[in-house]
Each structure stands twice: as structure tokens, then as C-alpha cells.
Amino acid sequence: MxxxxxxxxxxxxxxxxxxxxxxxxxxxxxxxxxxxxxxxxxxxxxxxxxxxxxxxxxxxxxxxxxxxxxxxxxxxxxxxxxxxxxxxxxxxxxxxxxxxxxxDLAPRVALDRLIRRDGAAPHSERLAAFARARGELGAATAGQGDTYYSRLARLGSIDPAADRMGRHASHRDAGIAHAVALGAPLDGRSARELAATLDELCDPGPFLALSNGDAEANNILLHASGTPDARLIDFEFAGYAHALTDAVCLYVPGPAWMSVGDPQRTGLAGHYRSALARTVPEAEDDRRYGFGLAAASMSWALIRMQRFAVLDTRPPGHHSRLQLIATLEAAAHTAETHHALPHLSAWIHLIATLLRHRWRDADQDYADAATFPPYLART
Incomplete structure (x- = not known):
């Protein structure tokens, strides 16, 4: 209307x-x-x-x-x-x-607007509030899926299994196909780890919680000054999924971010994890937490890989190419840091290497913050 x-x-x-x-x-x-x-x-x-x-x-x-x-x-x-x-x-x-x-949540404004205006450094407290809010959402909703789906069912149909896999599940399949076509065959060990990744996302166990389906900085509103007071918005794609899919944005670039820095060093990882652990004690188990985070990160990298065909037609020097490489390598690094999915990580590294060879303009160090500031918007 x-x-x-x-x-x-x-x-x-x-x-x-x-x-x-x-x-x-x-x-x-x-x-x-x-x-x-x-x-x-x-x-x-x-x-x-x-x-x-x-x-x-x-x-x-x-x-x-x-x-x-x-x-x-x-x-x-x-x-x-x-x-x-x-x-x-x-x-x-x-x-x-x-x-x-x-x-109306005004005068709060979207975090991404503040970061694009000022850079990330002046808003470290707001980034911390962002990480805590994502963890608090998981903590507040874990174990209450029946209540949510009962309410949703009164308004229309429900599909909890599809929610767990995410609205971009078909993109993941396309990303895998692009990788294989590039010359990165999915061997038996990598395929088994990929299957374990999907099993983890389909059956999150205690990590099953509500997500708004788009954990990015444009979907959180905070005061531009003073004490951060976060509110999450845009729940049009909400559903119960693996809680750690909401933590991936702290480790792996999303659509609008070139890089996310080191969440361990900045403390963002700890803010999210401690907030989630308030009602999900398994978040304190390094093995369980690390595997779930690695699985969610790998899935996201493959979802982003579906953009290959579009990026391949763009002119040399387009930052979106570098962002895809950064996404793949950040996901692999996240899994390695948490001692999970070693064969799948090696396969993801191979895909990134093939892209670096194919796109010579993108064969550079994306971690150079002076050249590619964290959270800088990309297209």
C-alpha cells in the first residue's frame, strides 16, 4: 500500500x-x-x-x-x-x-551508520554492546522454541527445520558448486566434515535459540553518545537456529564489512560468549563452543561463495572480490583457532588461493587496516 x-x-x-x-x-x-x-x-x-x-x-x-x-x-x-x-x-x-x-526507538541510530561516519575505534563500547545483545538474545530465548512457534502458528504456517538451515541454504549449495568448478574438489575427508557441519546446524542441541536472521550492524540501534543501550530490529526472517550463527559476524566479514578485526583481542568474542553462557552453560565448553562456531562460520563462507559468478564479471580492483577472499580465509582461520574442522579449513584455504590466482588484483593483504578499515561498507 x-x-x-x-x-x-x-x-x-x-x-x-x-x-x-x-x-x-x-x-x-x-x-x-x-x-x-x-x-x-x-x-x-x-x-x-x-x-x-x-x-x-x-x-x-x-x-x-x-x-x-x-x-x-x-x-x-x-x-x-x-x-x-x-x-x-x-x-x-x-x-x-x-x-x-x-x-519508536529514536534517538537511537543504527550502529553501522556510526561506524561508517566515525570508523570503528570511537565506538568500541557500542560494538561491545552489539556483541552482548546478540548473546543476550540467544540466552533469553534458548529452550523456548515451542512458545515461539505456537505463537507463529496462530498467524500462519511454520517450518522449524527450514529456519534451522537458514534462508540462504540454497546459496550454500551454489557456493560449493562454484568451488568445485574452480578446481577445488571436495574430497572424502572434507565432505565428511562438511556433513558434520550441516548436522551441527540442523541439530544445535542446547544452542538452539531465536535469531533475527540478519546479525549485522545495521540491525542494532544504539545511542550515538552516552551509555550504549542496544535494541535489535528487523525480525522479518526470524527463526530458531544455531545460536552461534549470530556470533559469526564477529569473526567473518558480512555483506557490509571488509573485515572484523580480531574479536579475541577486542573483547567482542568474550562479550558475546559470556552473555550466551548465562543460560546456555555449554557455551563455556571450549570444544562444543568451538565446533559450533566453526560450523556456522564455514556455512557462512560457502553461502557468500555463491556470489562468485557475479564478482567474476566485475572489473579488476573491485573490493567485493577481496572481500570474498577475506570471508573465506577468516572462516578457515576461525575454525583453526578453535581446533575444529581441519580438512574443511584446508579446502576453504584452497578455494581462497584459487581466487587469488584468478583475480590477481585481489591477491593482497586484506588485513591491512590502513588500506581496508574494518566495517567499511562494500557493494
């Missing part, structure tokens, strides 16, 4: 439900780009406030998927707020078909 109609529907919904103490009207609103969302300024005495409205855009072919994503977000936010009472995400104020009215 158009933005103006979404705002009008939201105001009418609020007045109909009587949530506010007196009738309200929208004084003004502003689009929150690039999403189908707007900040709405309401007016009426003591009920003057701002809210965020999310809606489904009109368009052929996207309605079923968009509705499913909005239902997922609604269920996840209500689960977090109403069922387990965590303050990690925005509160749902009202909901209707194709429409969510949410608590």
Missing part, C-alpha cells in the same frame, strides 16, 4: 483499539528509507508521541512473501516482549493485516 495510506490506517487502528487515552491524529510523518516504514508524529495533549509504522508495499508477486515476513516479525516481537519479557527489541503497539505499529 502507499505510505500515506499505511499511516492513515495505522492512526485509525490506534483510535479504534483505544490504546491511546484520547483520539489522536498524525501531525506529520517521514519515510524511513529504504524500507517500507515511516516515523509518524502523533498529536493530542498527553498522547503526543512518535511511532514507527511498517507495511507491505503493493506489487505483483511479492504479497505472499511480504505477508509471511511481516507475520514472522510480529510473532517474534510479541514473543520477545509479551512471552519472555526481554527489552531487546521494539514493542508492538498494534497490528493489522499487512501493517505493524511499533515503539
Amino acid at each position: 502507499p505510505a500515506h495510506r499505511a499511516v492513515s490506517r495505522a492512526v485509525a487502528l490506534l483510535n479504534l483499539t483505544g490504546i491511546c487515552r484520547s483520539p489522536i491524529n498524525a501531525v506529520r510523518w517521514e519515510r524511513i528509507e529504504p524500507w517500507s516504514a515511516a516515523r509518524v508524529y502523533l498529536g493530542s495533549g498527553t498522547d503526543a508521541r512518535t511511532l514507527v509504522v511498517k507495511w507491505i508495499e503493493d506489487g505483483p508477486g511479492q504479497a505472499p512473501t511480504a505477508h509471511r515476513r511481516l507475520r514472522t516479525e510480529l510473532a517474534a516481537l510479541q514473543f520477545l516482549g509479551d512471552d519472555i519479557g526481554t527489552g531487546l527489541a521494539p514493542r508492538v503497539i498494534a497490528a493489522d493485516t499487512g501493517l505493524l505499529v511499533l515503539e
Whole structure:
């Protein structure tokens, strides 16, 4: 629906439900780009406030998927707020078909915006808050999947197995195919470790917890100054999965980050792990934790490898090529550091070496922070 109609529907919904103490009207609103969302300024005495409205855009072919994503977000936010009472995400104020009215988290802003503006160094406390929030989400939701899926089932169909494998599972298969075609055959030992990796993700045991499905710095809001007070957003792809998939972003570059530095040295690894261990004691077991983290990191590297065909057509010097190599090597390094999946790590290193030979422009040291600052946005 158009933005103006979404705002009008939201105001009418609020007045109909009587949530506010007196009738309200929208004084003004502003689009929150690039999403189908707007900040709405309401007016009426003591009920003057701002809210965020999310809606489904009109368009052929996207309605079923968009509705499913909005239902997922609604269920996840209500689960977090109403069922387990965590303050990690925005509160749902009202909901209707194709429409969510949410608590406005301003003046918090997205962490990635702060990092792109100032660099990572000035925001070490906010990065620590980011790592803790990811661990706290896992700790708060571990073992409560039945409650979440019961709520989601009241809104539509559920597929817990697909959630565990992640929405990018098909990309992982494509990444493996690209690697084999490049000249990196998956031998028996590597294949067995890959199978063990997928088994770990399919059956996380005590590490099964809710994820918003996109653990990146653009999906956490914090105050630009003062004490970090983190809130997680964007739960449209939420589902119960291996909790350590939410820790991968601390070790392995994501879509917007060139490198993530050394999470052990910066303390980010410890912030995440100690937060998760609050209710998941297995997170303190080096072997269990290390294997799960290695499995999640390897899976993510292979998912990113599916971009090979696109990157191969880009001009020499394009940083996205270097980022893919960095992603592969960081995932292998993570597994090696945690003494897990040695044969699969060697295979990932081989893929990275083949890419360095193929893309001579990308055969350089991506860890040089002076040239490639951590968290710098890439396309």
C-alpha cells in the first residue's frame, strides 16, 4: 500500500483499539528509507508521541512473501516482549493485516551508520554492546522454541527445520558448486566434515535459540553518545537456529564489512560468549563452543561463495572480490583457532588461493587496516 495510506490506517487502528487515552491524529510523518516504514508524529495533549509504522508495499508477486515476513516479525516481537519479557527489541503497539505499529526507538541510530561516519575505534563500547545483545538474545530465548512457534502458528504456517538451515541454504549449495568448478574438489575427508557441519546446524542441541536472521550492524540501534543501550530490529526472517550463527559476524566479514578485526583481542568474542553462557552453560565448553562456531562460520563462507559468478564479471580492483577472499580465509582461520574442522579449513584455504590466482588484483593483504578499515561498507 502507499505510505500515506499505511499511516492513515495505522492512526485509525490506534483510535479504534483505544490504546491511546484520547483520539489522536498524525501531525506529520517521514519515510524511513529504504524500507517500507515511516516515523509518524502523533498529536493530542498527553498522547503526543512518535511511532514507527511498517507495511507491505503493493506489487505483483511479492504479497505472499511480504505477508509471511511481516507475520514472522510480529510473532517474534510479541514473543520477545509479551512471552519472555526481554527489552531487546521494539514493542508492538498494534497490528493489522499487512501493517505493524511499533515503539519508536529514536534517538537511537543504527550502529553501522556510526561506524561508517566515525570508523570503528570511537565506538568500541557500542560494538561491545552489539556483541552482548546478540548473546543476550540467544540466552533469553534458548529452550523456548515451542512458545515461539505456537505463537507463529496462530498467524500462519511454520517450518522449524527450514529456519534451522537458514534462508540462504540454497546459496550454500551454489557456493560449493562454484568451488568445485574452480578446481577445488571436495574430497572424502572434507565432505565428511562438511556433513558434520550441516548436522551441527540442523541439530544445535542446547544452542538452539531465536535469531533475527540478519546479525549485522545495521540491525542494532544504539545511542550515538552516552551509555550504549542496544535494541535489535528487523525480525522479518526470524527463526530458531544455531545460536552461534549470530556470533559469526564477529569473526567473518558480512555483506557490509571488509573485515572484523580480531574479536579475541577486542573483547567482542568474550562479550558475546559470556552473555550466551548465562543460560546456555555449554557455551563455556571450549570444544562444543568451538565446533559450533566453526560450523556456522564455514556455512557462512560457502553461502557468500555463491556470489562468485557475479564478482567474476566485475572489473579488476573491485573490493567485493577481496572481500570474498577475506570471508573465506577468516572462516578457515576461525575454525583453526578453535581446533575444529581441519580438512574443511584446508579446502576453504584452497578455494581462497584459487581466487587469488584468478583475480590477481585481489591477491593482497586484506588485513591491512590502513588500506581496508574494518566495517567499511562494500557493494
